[in-house]
Amino acid sequence: MDLVLGLITGVFFGFLLQKGRVLRFEKQIGFLRLIDMTIIKFMLSAILVGMVGIYLFLDLGMIQLNVKSTVLGAQIIGGLMFGVGWAIFGYCPGTAVGALGEGRIHALWGIFGMLVGAALYAEAYPELSETLLKWGVVGKVTLPELLQVNHWVVIGGFFFVVMAFFVWCEKNRL
Amino acid sequence: MSSNGGWNPYLAGALVGILAVMSVVVTTQILGKGSYLGASTTFVRGAGLIEKQIMPENVTQNDYFVRTKIKVDWQMMFVIGIFCGALLASLSDGSFRKEKIPPMWRERFPYGVWCRAVAAFGGGVIAIFGARLAGGCPSGHGLSGVMQLSLSGLVAMAGFMVGGIVIARAIYGGREYPWT
Numbered sequence: 001m002d003l004v005l006g007l008i009t010g011v012f013f014g015f016l017l018q019k020g021r022v023l024r025f026e027k028q029i030g031f032l033r034l035i036d037m038t039i040i041k042f043m044l045s046a047i048l049v050g051m052v053g054i055y056l057f058l059d060l061g062m063i064q065l066n067v068k069s070t071v072l073g074a075q076i077i078g079g080l081m082f083g084v085g086w087a088i089f090g091y092c093p094g095t096a097v098g099a100l101g102e103g104r105i106h107a108l109w110g111i112f113g114m115l116v117g118a119a120l121y122a123e124a125y126p127e128l129s130e131t132l133l134k135w136g137v138v139g140k141v142t143l144p145e146l147l148q149v150n151h152w153v154v155i156g157g158f159f160f161v162v163m164a165f166f167v168w169c170e171k172n173r174l
Numbered sequence: 175m176s177s178n179g180g181w182n183p184y185l186a187g188a189l190v191g192i193l194a195v196m197s198v199v200v201t202t203q204i205l206g207k208g209s210y211l212g213a214s215t216t217f218v219r220g221a222g223l224i225e226k227q228i229m230p231e232n233v234t235q236n237d238y239f240v241r242t243k244i245k246v247d248w249q250m251m252f253v254i255g256i257f258c259g260a261l262l263a264s265l266s267d268g269s270f271r272k273e274k275i276p277p278m279w280r281e282r283f284p285y286g287v288w289c290r291a292v293a294a295f296g297g298g299v300i301a302i303f304g305a306r307l308a309g310g311c312p313s314g315h316g317l318s319g320v321m322q323l324s325l326s327g328l329v330a331m332a333g334f335m336v337g338g339i340v341i342a343r344a345i346y347g348g349r350e351y352p353w354t
Contacts, residue, residue: 007251075315079337089298122222128307
């Protein structure tokens with residue numbers, strides 16, 4: 001059952017990524033060059049709607065959060081490294097597979113690269129788990145917990161900032 | 175409708191937000207544990223499944239492969255679904271196009287397919303290594319993490335963007351920074 005649900009969710013996700021035109025190499029790199037904000041508009045819209053929904057259902061007791069542990073060394077170094085690879089390849093893992101689906105066969109090279117990179121990471125893991133993965137461990141924490149305020153206050157603030165950003169994007173035709 | 179025939183990115187994004195929430199609610203109800211969207215772990219499982227065919231003991235003895243549990247799971251089917259969904263969507267509106275080199279890349283590096291292949295392969299290696307180190311990619315950390323307001327998601331996403339913007343602008347140039 002979980003396999004069927006995964007497939008269905010993925011089909012919808014891939015459909016929307018393609019219709020939003022965010023699978024294009026030009027859109028991905030266009031954002032990183034700061035000349036086309038399409039993918040970030042798409043992403044922040046998804047985050048905003050998702051955030052309201054997730055916290056609503058959480059308050060209703062229907063779901064639980066699944067927060068990844070914060071390890072500053074790992075997320076900062078790993079995050080920057082991912083960014084470098086993203087700028088060179090032009091896709092992130094999910095969009096690479098989607099881009100292949102809309103005929104961009106050049107995404108295949110990077111998909112092979114990601115399979116090899118994952119195997120390399122597995123080899124490096126014993127070493128990394130003793131070093132980088134222990135630098136700056138904060139644990140599974142959310143922003144409202146850290147700031148010790150109600151989550152709706154943070155969501156309200158986030159909403160305001162994102163809306164201001166959207167207005168700015170449209171004004172500057174980005 | 176925008177000029178390229180696609181949907182408004184705000185609308186398509188908002189629908190992804192609804193999909194992400196629905197996924198967590200439905201999987202919590204049916205499977206007992208919510209499935210948040212993510213993609214990069216699938217490449218670890220994919221690599222593990224392939225390596226198992228060649229050097230099985232390498233997979234059974236590696237801490238990371240053992241921790242990750244090498245099998246076909248929800249997320250792997252989700253990633254396969256992304257391919258199918260994008261294929262369906264692009265065939266439905268005629269935007270499917272076989273492309274061997276991205277136009278923006280070709281303009282900057284007019285050296286043919288192999289140049290693109292080597293760079294994309296190398297970029298993919300670096301990207302997934304970074305994503306696994308950070309514990310997620312723009313789906314797992316960016317969408318699912320930030321959606322839950324998790325600190326790890328926010329820090330990782332900031333790293334993705336800083337690293338990506340610096341390198342992309344170094345490679346292709348950009349216009350003036352918008353705030354200058």
